[in-house]
């Protein structure tokens with residue numbers, strides 16, 4: 001286990017093929033995931049059953065949310081999602097295309113968002129498509145007292161209508177008034193039920209709205225918190241190689257993805273772990 005230099009992330013090694021681990025190895029992994037928030041395993045190609053078995057070490061699987069095409073990308077493994085820009089026979093084989101995916105946490109538009117996201121790289125572009133992660137414990141700790149006081153006890157609506165590439169999910173309409181954004185309310189600050197530590201819980205910036213404020217006041221405060229939360233000192237960047245697997249703690253980190261050339265191929269298979277916790 002080698003922690004990265006910044007404020008989150010650790011590289012984990014010592015696995016055999018397929019990432020099978022013992023019970024004690026599993027405990028080490030779970031503790032490291034809670035401490036470092038992003039675990040990076042390099043250069044071990046996995047097939048889909050191996051990826052599913054590895055993901056299950058972190059809890060019960062949570063199937064993918066609805067994608068813009070209304071399809072199941074891997075009918076043989078519906079618990080897995082595909083993140084890709086590749087098209088076959090004119091049909092996308094995965095989600096999110098080749099553009100930027102703005103800072104977000106996954107599926108915070110449900111009452112109990114997934115606790116972990118797991119991405120495994122099958123094909124990566126020669127340039128771009130890096131994924132960045134930001135530590136929301138560190139961001140909360142570094143807030144000044146007046147900003148802490150302004151968000152204390154406040155909740156925001158988390159938009160269910162768009163994905164992190166800004167595409168409308170099937171069955172939703174465009175939003176013009178953010179006070180009517182479809183989606184649940186979550187507190188802006190999450191307290192970890194195990195440790196009592198506080199972290200910013202922001203979901204994603206577009207179409208967010210802080211309840212009980214004028215839209216203008218909500219927009220100003222959200223811009224201020226987001227500007228703070230996504231500062232480079234809270235973040236790290238992963239440059240992918242095929243065979244990499246990353247696991248992140250979805251309730252305490254944000255992530256974003258750089259755009260990449262749409263003529264290159266990027267294929268990731270993805271699992272996530274069901275949340276049991278309404279954010280509080």
Ligand code: OGA
Nearest residue numbers: 083101106130131257270
């Ligand atoms: C995701 C996601 C980013 C990436 O899978 O939730 O945001 O780098 N992916 O593909």
Ligand code: MN
Nearest residue numbers: 105106164255
């Ligand atoms: Mn995501």
